Amino acid sequence: MSRKKLKKKNFVPRQVEPRFSAPTADRHDLYQISVQDSKTTIDLIDNVIKTRRDGTALKLREDFCGTAIICADWVRSDPARTAVGVDIDRSTLDWGAKHNIETLDNDAARVELVVKDVKGSTGSDFDVIAALNFSYSEFHDRTQLVAYLKSARAALCDDGFLLLDLHGGPDAQFMLEAQRDMGDFKYVWEQESFDPINNRTVCHIHFHFHDGTRMERAFSYDWRLWSLPELRDAMVDAGFAKVETWWDDQDDVIRPLKSTVNTEAWIAYLVGWK
Ligand SMILES: C[S@@+](CC[C@H](N)C(=O)[O-])C[C@H]1O[C@@H](n2cnc3c(N)ncnc32)[C@H](O)[C@@H]1O
Incomplete structure (x- = not known):
């Protein structure tokens, strides 16, 4: 999914409580x-x-x-x-x-x-x-x-x-951006990259708010995508x-x-x- 698709054409910013606006929100609170x-x-x-x-x-x-x-x-x-x-x-x-x-x-x-x-x-x-x-x-x-x-x-x-x-399935191996509506804000999961040679994947969590502000890269991960059989064998x-x-x-x-x-x-x- 491209970033552009996340932008709503008829988006109208509105007032929100400080907990749900980028300058005042707490990333751990939003994560939880x-x-x-x-x-x-x-x-x-x-x-x-x-x-x-x-x-x-x-x-x-x-x-x-x-x-x-x-x-x-x-x-x-x-x-x-x-x-x-x-x-x-x-x-x-x-x-x-x-x-x-x-x-x-x-x-x-x-x-x-x-x-x-x-x-x-x-x-x-x-x-x-x-x-x-x-x-x-x-x-x-x-x-x-x-x-x-x-x-x-x-x-x-x-x-x-x-x-x-x-987590797995073909989606885990693509660059994508997926959003979930949390009511007071949007949770955005971005898979920035996936390298099939070493299964390295770089991902980010962003939060978007109804007042138009955004907390980009609130969390970032540099991961190896272990397959289920690989993980089971390691155990x-x-x-x-x-x-x-x-x-x-x-x-x-x-x-x-x-x-x-x-x-x-x-x-x-x-x-x-x-
Ligand atoms: C993806 S967050 C998971 C937080 C929580 N367990 C959850 O379920 O959402 C990963 C956490 O692991 C911690 N962490 C990363 N490497 C670690 C290590 N080698 N030993 C202990 N903690 C580590 C990070 O500081 C971070 O808080």
Whole structure:
């Protein structure tokens, strides 16, 4: 899709609240509204763990946690739950601590945020480690990817699992710009480039507002687009005993599948049991 197609011919700028205007908006706030859905993540974790044990998962590590909203909603969902969020970027974690964790009041004591590279070791005996929104894609090199997977596996309890998401389908390999109307603003996903020789893809998130202002490149990613079999094989090589594919058919049910048909764009999850 070309950028020009995003321009509406009859666009009339209107007054908006400061939260939804480029000079005053907060990119983390907009990201959380547009991209994150912790209820779906927590429901999925509950459904996955039920396939293996009677009790629920209690101890979560959220890798590449960003603003740690999953940590926050995890401890809020059950008074026995604890969460550790790991991210390399202190300023993003600080934002999460202020906006998502401190606001939990008493529940905040059950969340720990750690500024660290996820390839290092952080904690042990986690029921689940979730690394979402394709964040492992920052590892272009398989050795680095496997090192991360090994380190995550080592931090799981015996019947724990690692949860990764991935996106694919032919659309993931094209330069495109797609927008989603979030009501108060537009979320724009741009795939600037895709190189089929190394599967390197450079992508950006932009936000466009009803007053005509724009926050361009609020977030940028330099990723390797790992295919599902490549990622599964890397998990097996990292020592995971079993790797399952949970497929998101966009019908509100994410289910384990062994085979499916391709679509233009899809989302799936890999569950690696220790
Ligand atoms: C795509 S964002 C994902 C945020 C959040 N997990 C989500 O689901 O939307 C990627 C995050 O990973 C962090 N990050 C990138 N490389 C990392 C590394 N090696 N170790 C820890 N965090 C890293 C970045 O600072 C950023 O907050």
